[in-house]
Amino acid sequence: MFLLFLIxxxxxxxxxxTERKTRAILTIAGIALGPFALVMISSVIDGxxxxxxxxxxxxxxxxxxxxxxxxxKLTENDLNxxxxxxxxxxxxxxxxxxxxxxxxxxxxxxxIYAIPPDLVFESxxxxxxxxxxxxxxxxxxxxxxxxxxxxxxxxxxAYDLGDVLxxxxxxxxxxxxxxxxxxxxxxxxxxxxxxxxxxSPDLTIILPxxxxxxxxxxxxxxxxxxxxxxxNVVQDIVREIQSRYRGVVDVVSxxxxxxxxxxxxxxxxxxSFAASLSSFAVAVAGVASTMITSVIERTREIGVLxxxxxxxxxxxIMILAESIIMSIIGGVIGITLGMIxxxxxxxxxxxIRAGPQAxxxxxxxxxxxxxxxxxxxxxxxxxxxxxxxxPAYRASKIPPAxxxxxx
Amino acid sequence: xxxxxxxxxxxxxxxLEDIVKIYRSGSVxxxxxxxxxxxxxxxxxxxxxxxxxxxxxxxxxxxxxxxKPTSGRVYIDGIEVSKLNSGEIARIRNYKIGFVFQSFxxxxxxxxLENIEIPLIxxxxxxxxRIQMATNALIRAAGDPSWLPKKPNQLSGGQQQRVxxxxxxxxxxxxxxxxxxxxxxxxxxxxxxVKTFQELNKTGSTIVVITHNPEVANCTEKIYVxxxxxxxxxxxxxxxxxxxxx
Ligand SMILES: Nc1ncnc2c1ncn2[C@@H]1O[C@H](COP(=O)(O)OP(=O)(O)O)[C@@H](O)[C@H]1O
Ligand SMILES: [Mg+2]
Numbered sequence: 011m012f013l014l015f016l017i018x019x020x021x022x023x024x025x026x027x028t029e030r031k032t033r034a035i036l037t038i039a040g041i042a043l044g045p046f047a048l049v050m051i052s053s054v055i056d057g058x059x060x061x062x063x064x065x066x067x068x069x070x071x072x073x074x075x076x077x078x079x080x081x082x083k084l085t086e087n088d089l090n091x092x093x094x095x096x097x098x099x100x101x102x103x104x105x106x107x108x109x110x111x112x113x114x115x116x117x118x119x120x121x122i123y124a125i126p127p128d129l130v131f132e133s134x135x136x137x138x139x140x141x142x143x144x145x146x147x148x149x150x151x152x153x154x155x156x157x158x159x160x161x162x163x164x165x166x167x168a169y170d171l172g173d174v175l176x177x178x179x180x181x182x183x184x185x186x187x188x189x190x191x192x193x194x195x196x197x198x199x200x201x202x203x204x205x206x207x208x209x210s211p212d213l214t215i216i217l218p219x220x221x222x223x224x225x226x227x228x229x230x231x232x233x234x235x236x237x238x239x240x241x242n243v244v245q246d247i248v249r250e251i252q253s254r255y256r257g258v259v260d261v262v263s264x265x266x267x268x269x270x271x272x273x274x275x276x277x278x279x280x281x282s283f284a285a286s287l288s289s290f291a292v293a294v295a296g297v298a299s300t301m302i303t304s305v306i307e308r309t310r311e312i313g314v315l316x317x318x319x320x321x322x323x324x325x326x327i328m329i330l331a332e333s334i335i336m337s338i339i340g341g342v343i344g345i346t347l348g349m350i351x352x353x354x355x356x357x358x359x360x361x362i363r364a365g366p367q368a369x370x371x372x373x374x375x376x377x378x379x380x381x382x383x384x385x386x387x388x389x390x391x392x393x394x395x396x397x398x399x400x401p402a403y404r405a406s407k408i409p410p411a412x413x414x415x416x417x
Numbered sequence: 418x419x420x421x422x423x424x425x426x427x428x429x430x431x432x433l434e435d436i437v438k439i440y441r442s443g444s445v446x447x448x449x450x451x452x453x454x455x456x457x458x459x460x461x462x463x464x465x466x467x468x469x470x471x472x473x474x475x476x477x478x479x480x481x482x483x484x485k486p487t488s489g490r491v492y493i494d495g496i497e498v499s500k501l502n503s504g505e506i507a508r509i510r511n512y513k514i515g516f517v518f519q520s521f522x523x524x525x526x527x528x529x530l531e532n533i534e535i536p537l538i539x540x541x542x543x544x545x546x547r548i549q550m551a552t553n554a555l556i557r558a559a560g561d562p563s564w565l566p567k568k569p570n571q572l573s574g575g576q577q578q579r580v581x582x583x584x585x586x587x588x589x590x591x592x593x594x595x596x597x598x599x600x601x602x603x604x605x606x607x608x609x610x611v612k613t614f615q616e617l618n619k620t621g622s623t624i625v626v627i628t629h630n631p632e633v634a635n636c637t638e639k640i641y642v643x644x645x646x647x648x649x650x651x652x653x654x655x656x657x658x659x660x661x662x663x
Contacts, residue, residue, distance in 0.1 A: 321503070322507070
């Protein structure tokens with residue numbers, strides 16, 4: 011019986027809205043703005059966040075890197091100490107510097123690591139050789155190069171197997187920077203890895219560990235690269251190293267970077283959510299003013315309904331139905347446009363400047379979730395209810411005798 | 418029929434006891450009714466006359482439970498209504514009272530059919546049944562169901578008032594209250610409205626008509642005269658001066 015009444019009320023509400031089309035459309039447009047902005051922005055942010063996190067995690071869930079902090083140095087003792095920590099599968103020192111390489115006509119910034127190359131391939135599961143082979147530990151002149159070094163940006167071969175590649179780098183000698191050049195032979199080319207967070211495998215040159223001292227003339231290790239037995243022990247190992255070397259080293263795991271990124275994305279998402287709440291609040295005011303106007307205009311009609319036997323709560327439900335119907339329409343439009351908009355927004359991509367010459371372009375599909383849609387739907391419905399409840403309550407309390415005298 | 422035999426107790430449909438109504442707006446007090454007692458029996462057809470501002474509408478609103486008296490008691494079918502909440506009062510209005518207004522008060526956005534259906538909606542009557550009841554009501558009030566799909570503003574004033582009467586009787590309430598129902602109508606339309614009321618009265622409806630027009634009042638069975646918020650007398654109608662007999 012009540013359901014029957016609701017159906018009748020719904021029909022009446024639709025008639026009222028279609029009678030005052032312009033006003034209804036404007037109000038609905040105001041309502042649609044909130045879910046539109048919320049769905050569009052949060053699904054783009056979530057999409058980018060997921061993408062970045064998956065990129066970082068692709069660099070090795072089980073990898074931990076220890077860097078000396080300040081003027082501290084890492085020694086053979088430290089290496090043995092770390093190797094003795096339970097859960098550590100392998101630990102090797104490495105040298106790293108930045109340099110420049112000519113690729114075709116372009117000069118590219120590259121990252122040079124002297125490290126047992128097989129360890130890198132063991133820890134980063136997505137990393138594979140396209141051609142060539144991993145040099146042995148003693149072949150310190152032989153290099154594995156990233157895809158964007160082997161090929162120019164338009165795809166033609168810049169360096170092939172056996173080619174000589176010259177690296178230019180800065181080295182500080184007695185506090186002065188000197189430009190140095192070394193030549194290495196290409197022994198392997200890495201398949202395109204894509205992504206470029208924290209590490210950029212496509213712009214990396216990997217040399218055997220011995221090359222660090224012998225070729226690049228570096229005396230101190232840049233750090234120790236650790237491979238844990240599995241991802242569950244990573245946190246324990248990080249904590250153990252931190253407690254053994256308090257203040258002496260910085261410990262980084264890709265897992266913790268991913269966690270940081272996740273929480274940053276969460277924070278950004280929350281801020282954008284909070285910001286979009288303001289458009290919901292504005293919509294509440296819009297609905298309320300539309301409904302108050304509508305109720306005042308229909309004072310007499312409401313008096314007639316009451317005279318004919320409508321109860322207060324039936325009038326309340328009838329007026330509320332109008333604002334709820336508007337919010338449902340606004341929600342459907344807003345969410346639909348938000349989903350379309352998120353694809354458009356995401357496809358333009360975002361450029362992150364990591365340095366003067368290091369630009370990272372992120373392009374990731376938006377992440378449209380049931381939670382996101384549900385959240386927007388509930389908020390939009392609340393706009394309809396919040397905006398309609400006061401006018402509806404007022405309408406329900408109009409004394410019929412007064413309403414019938416209203417001109 | 419019962420009322421023709423004085424030996425039977427007639428049922429009191431509306432009883433007003435010592436009704437006072439004072440409108441207050443700010444510090445200004447307007448006494449509209451100054452102590453009215455009145456009994457209306459089942460099957461009566463009465464008129465209330467009086468100059469403008471004498472309190473006729475106020476009295477009708479209180480009888481029809483659209484307004485509450487400042488003091489005094491109202492009984493509808495023996496029920497004292499001051500103890501009821503607004504939902505219960507709305508239910509009594511819905512089942513027991515039909516209203517006809519001077520300005521029709523039809524909703525122009527809705528069709529004639531939908532207007533007539535309104536009192537049936539809070540009763541939870543399914544639509545097909547409602548359409549049937551509304552059609553019957555319009556046939557009784559106007560004899561012409563072809564108006565059903567029209568909008569009220571496509572009809573003449575007299576036609577609109579007949580739709581309003583159909584709406585008032587669709588739920589078959591025992592009491593019909595009309596506030597200057599012919600006030601906006603020409604002679605011909607007024608006749609039809611009065612004729613309809615007489616017919617409804619013959620089938621058992623209790624009818625109270627407020628009117629300025631003696632030619633309407635003279636068609637009823639009893640005329641109350643109201644002045645300055647007081648009932649100053651009861652007049653016997655002169656059927657020869659009824660609008661239907663002229
Ligand atoms: N809502 C109101 N507030 C104040 N005064 C009112 C109100 N309604 C009616 N009145 C006054 O009450 C008196 C009776 O009004 P009413 O019942 O409409 O008389 P009638 O229908 O006989 O013309 C008038 O003086 C009128 O001005
Ligand atoms: Mg009046």
